[in-house]
Amino acid sequence: MINLSEVSRTFKSRTGTVKALENINLDIRDGEFMAVIGRSGCGKSTLLRLIAGLIPQSAGDVRVGGEPVTRPRRDVAMMFQRPALLPWRTVLGNVLLPVEIFRWHRSEHRDHAMRLLEMTGLDGFAKRLPHELSGGMQQRVSLCRALIQRPKVLLMDEPFSALDALTREEMAAELQRIHMDLGTTVVFVTHSIQEAVLLADRVAVLSARPGRLQRLVDIDIPRPRSFGHNAHMDQVAACSAELHQLLLGDDYSPDGAKSSDLPV
Amino acid sequence: MPVERTSSRSTHIWSTAGLPVLGAVLAVALWWLATKAFNIEPFFLPAPPDVVDAFLRLPDYLLREAWVTLLETVTGFGIAAVGGLAIAILLAASRTVERMTLPLIAGINAVPKVALAPLLLVWIGFGTQPKIVMVVLLCFFPILVSAMAGLTSTPNDLSELANSLAASWWQTFVKVRLPWALPQVFVGLKVATSLAIVGAIIGEVIQPDRGLGSVVVSSGQSADTPLAFAALTLLALMGAGLFYLVGALERILVPWARAISS
Numbered sequence: 001m002i003n004l005s006e007v008s009r010t011f012k013s014r015t016g017t018v019k020a021l022e023n024i025n026l027d028i029r030d031g032e033f034m035a036v037i038g039r040s041g042c043g044k045s046t047l048l049r050l051i052a053g054l055i056p057q058s059a060g061d062v063r064v065g066g067e068p069v070t071r072p073r074r075d076v077a078m079m080f081q082r083p084a085l086l087p088w089r090t091v092l093g094n095v096l097l098p099v100e101i102f103r104w105h106r107s108e109h110r111d112h113a114m115r116l117l118e119m120t121g122l123d124g125f126a127k128r129l130p131h132e133l134s135g136g137m138q139q140r141v142s143l144c145r146a147l148i149q150r151p152k153v154l155l156m157d158e159p160f161s162a163l164d165a166l167t168r169e170e171m172a173a174e175l176q177r178i179h180m181d182l183g184t185t186v187v188f189v190t191h192s193i194q195e196a197v198l199l200a201d202r203v204a205v206l207s208a209r210p211g212r213l214q215r216l217v218d219i220d221i222p223r224p225r226s227f228g229h230n231a232h233m234d235q236v237a238a239c240s241a242e243l244h245q246l247l248l249g250d251d252y253s254p255d256g257a258k259s260s261d262l263p264v
Numbered sequence: 265m266p267v268e269r270t271s272s273r274s275t276h277i278w279s280t281a282g283l284p285v286l287g288a289v290l291a292v293a294l295w296w297l298a299t300k301a302f303n304i305e306p307f308f309l310p311a312p313p314d315v316v317d318a319f320l321r322l323p324d325y326l327l328r329e330a331w332v333t334l335l336e337t338v339t340g341f342g343i344a345a346v347g348g349l350a351i352a353i354l355l356a357a358s359r360t361v362e363r364m365t366l367p368l369i370a371g372i373n374a375v376p377k378v379a380l381a382p383l384l385l386v387w388i389g390f391g392t393q394p395k396i397v398m399v400v401l402l403c404f405f406p407i408l409v410s411a412m413a414g415l416t417s418t419p420n421d422l423s424e425l426a427n428s429l430a431a432s433w434w435q436t437f438v439k440v441r442l443p444w445a446l447p448q449v450f451v452g453l454k455v456a457t458s459l460a461i462v463g464a465i466i467g468e469v470i471q472p473d474r475g476l477g478s479v480v481v482s483s484g485q486s487a488d489t490p491l492a493f494a495a496l497t498l499l500a501l502m503g504a505g506l507f508y509l510v511g512a513l514e515r516i517l518v519p520w521a522r523a524i525s526s
Contacts, residue, residue, distance in 0.1 A: 078428040084421040
């Protein structure tokens with residue numbers, strides 16, 4: 001679905017050029033949930049913006065569905081860290097914004113919008129204005145707005161990082177359910193190991209400055225997965241430990257366990 | 265978060281209508297008290313009853329002249345609002361034009377408009393037109409500058425959202441930038457309401473033929489201070505009325521602005 005080959009991106013700044021991403025090779029399968037994890041400044045968001053067609057790559061090839069990405073596509077939806085809702089539009093009006101921009105018929109997508117609101121527990125809030133909703137609810141509206149495009153690819157840029165811890169867990173569980181229902185290909189940028197392990201089929205670990213693909217980690221835990229007590233806690237712990245070590249180095253490794261030996 | 269509804273309806277009415285009225289009544293009472301306490305001559309500072317008497321002496325005349333001033337004010341304000349918004353949109357549409365004209369606009373704005381009044385006499389002559397032009401001159405820049413500020417303050421996340429949807433320039437403008445700018449536009453419009461009246465009065469004082477400004481001039485010449493105060497009171501009422509009218513329009517058009525600014 002998404003193919004990145006030898007992709008690099010540099011930014012020019014006052015102090016010179018900064019390599020944000022270097023030589024990224026990554027193939028994301030149809031329907032796969034790919035988490036991208038790394039420390040701040042490792043180019044996670046840049047990677048997402050390249051796939052979204054918001055910025056051009058400096059070198060290499062970015063393809064979605066086999067076609068080179070040159071500009072934003074309608075079947076690729078983006079969700080940001082902040083809800084980015086229009087404060088003067090109702091919840092329903094916000095969800096229908098892409099429909100208007102694409103010059104689709106509003107009436108044909110209204111029902112779809114209402115179904116999405118229902119799916120995210122927002123039925124009954126369709127006529128409210130964004131400032132009347134909590135942060136978690138606003139981000140749900142943002143998710144509905146992304147899904148109204150019926151995207152083949154959903155790009156999510158740390159979508160839950162501005163929320164409180166409990167809401168984050170709730171939202172992550174909900175996203176898992178929606179992904180299982182819809183089968184959309186998801187690229188999910190996060191710096192939460194917990195979220196990555198709960199949600200992802202594979203986790204791409206990026207190293208910082210320049211952003212390189214350090215490791216691809218498979219998360220072979222059966223779905224639906226859940227936080228807290230469950231049947232696969234050992235596997236979850238093992239995956240988490242491996243990601244911790246990759247991100248933070250050996251000194252953080254719990255009791256010296258070698259990550260490569262862990263069953264994943 | 266759901267809107268809190270802790271205050272009941274009656275306290276709401278009290279705080280939006282009752283308190284301003286109470287404030288005005290207290291101010292008038294203080295004024296009256298001062299003239300009594302210090303035994304001030306009506307020629308120097310008339311007490312409220314003197315002003316009311318002056319108004320009742322010549323109500324038709326005062327209202328007629330007030331109407332002239334009001335028309336000049338509203339016409340000039342309207343022209344400035346439409347023109348200022350149109351120019352702001354034009355400037356916001358192109359970085360090049362904005363860069364080219366912004367210093368020019370800042371320079372022209374710094375010119376004291378009162379200094380142009382004699383020139384307006386040369387260019388346009390007598391009558392209501394030079395007064396309307398003076399109103400436009402005073403109102404135009406605050407409206408333009410605040411509208412520009414609004415149009416160029418679109419938050420990054422909303423611009424990026426529009427980009428990610430591949431929205432055209434026009435779609436982004438109509439659906440995101442312009443609505444986002446409206447609260448700022450209203451800031452400029454509110455400032456401009458009082459400037460509009462100032463402009464009309466400058467025009468009338470310099471060329472006293474009609475309007476409340478000429479009433480003030482002629483009552484000064486005949487040492488009829490209470491009459492001048494009656495005219496000034498009408499101007500104050502006019503200013504407050506226009507300000508609240510624009511405020512009401514703002515509440516209708518951008519009810520969301522208060523919620524996100526708090």
